[in-house]
Amino acid sequence: MQSATGISENRRRSRAIVVLAKAAFAAAPHQEMARIADIVAAFAGVGRVVSAFSEQGRPSLRDALHDLLDGQYDAITILPLVLPMEPSFHIWLTKSLKRWQHESNRPWPPVAIARDVARSALMPAVLSELLAEGPDAPVPVPPEAVTEGSLVPAQKRRVLVCEGGPCNSAGADVLWGHLRNEQERLKLRVTGEGTMSAKSTCLGPCNLAPVVQVWPEGTYYGGVNEAALDHIISEHLLEGRVASEHAYEPNGRKQRLRAGCPQSNPMGE
Template identity: 55%
Template sequence: MSSVAWSGQGSAIILVARSAIAAVPIAELERLRTLAAAGADGAWVAYAFTEQGTPSLREVVLGLLGEPIDEMLFVPLLLPMEPAFAAWLTKTLQRWRAEHPGPWPQLRIGSGIGEGRAIADLLAEQIEAAREACPVSQPQKASAAGSLVPAQKRRVLVCAGGPCMAAGADVIWGHLRNEQARLGLREAGEGTMSARTSCLGPCNLAPVLQVWPEGTYYGGVDEAGIDRIIVSHLLCGEPVPELAYGATGKKQTLRPKAAVSDRPNPGAGPVRGEEGCSKP
């Protein structure tokens, strides 16, 4: 739970940002959380990330289940506030609710800071700040330093095309990146790097990702699916057949969601796989 004072009842306010991993933007969000808490009349206030960053939105939302709150208020910190983002957030919350049956508080999504009454004053303040800022300096001489070619063997491509984004690719990408950092996947096993990409092709299997060098397509992936792919494919080189879709030459539809394996959680500590594959 947050360190912000909380009465243990009423509303939970969640400031929703896309991503941040550096200290400065996280400190900025911490300041915004403090400001929000000052006027929140004892409500619990947190920030969360839909993509890369800690805590993730999923972590915050699921962590609040069972707490004595009546509603969760989601405040998107985005400019512009894309209609697609609100639709995606709605679908994502509905999916989590279906995956975790039981009592839930009311879930409400704000319209975005661009719709606020104070936006004109905020813009005027920022225009004045730009007027008083130091001019951009002359360009410096380009560095002659070279670059290392990455040694990692594995690449995970996460589709960021329209259908995949609507199916929750943002949150899948964020979960993958957070796990990649937490588990040290760049160095673990044969090494893994990841990237978002434009359309990978099988849009009706969204959200889609592809793992190289095998070129394995995975469709309909959720956070639990990412965990399975990490343990089995990225660390042990064994694709997950329940989630994989091969090139059959025929149109395919999503299979019913397979039950999540009882393999160890990749975050549970050092374990040894059934076939001697080291997992963090």
């Protein structure tokens, strides 16, 4: 049986699968994803299966796809295990795939996105089986809750990732995941002046999507991709200097994404 992390001998004639979830923070969900990947790895014609996350968790979808390019597979299929699947999911995922392919200097095999798992004809049978197994033990009634205190965050910086409609369609989820992964990797909460991050409802300049805002300055960044976010982290969050090439200052006039911004033309057309 092909393992979830192994590569078959005939991988040049086979398909790679990315089992995609939204986020995972602890060891148990990563182990569960590995178990699911092992199941998929036993299917005919599959050369390699990896798990990835569209928001927080490692590897990110972008990193998993780039890793699979080394295998020279005939095709890559993304299998989303997302319930419920937002209407914008396929929009931002398709746009992100086009952008990553355009930014890469390597050839890509055809990449397909599997159907929404909730639309499978087998879903009623799966739900019926789960209910037939019977519920777990009843949840016990907890004792009277004890009020606990909380520390007020000392971090001076806040990064808001817009989750309005246009920003979601432009790939805000992958940016959020990249930010959270880098926040953990670089220990941004305790580095420099300290940084907290949060998703936000619409931040306003929708035509500059995806939009990120950094406080306390309130700086708006538009057309942000992973490389731009890395620049914002290194310059603004760690050095305290606005990353001006990605920033848009309020000027009382409507602004568009600058020419040459990766998000203004993700296919280079």
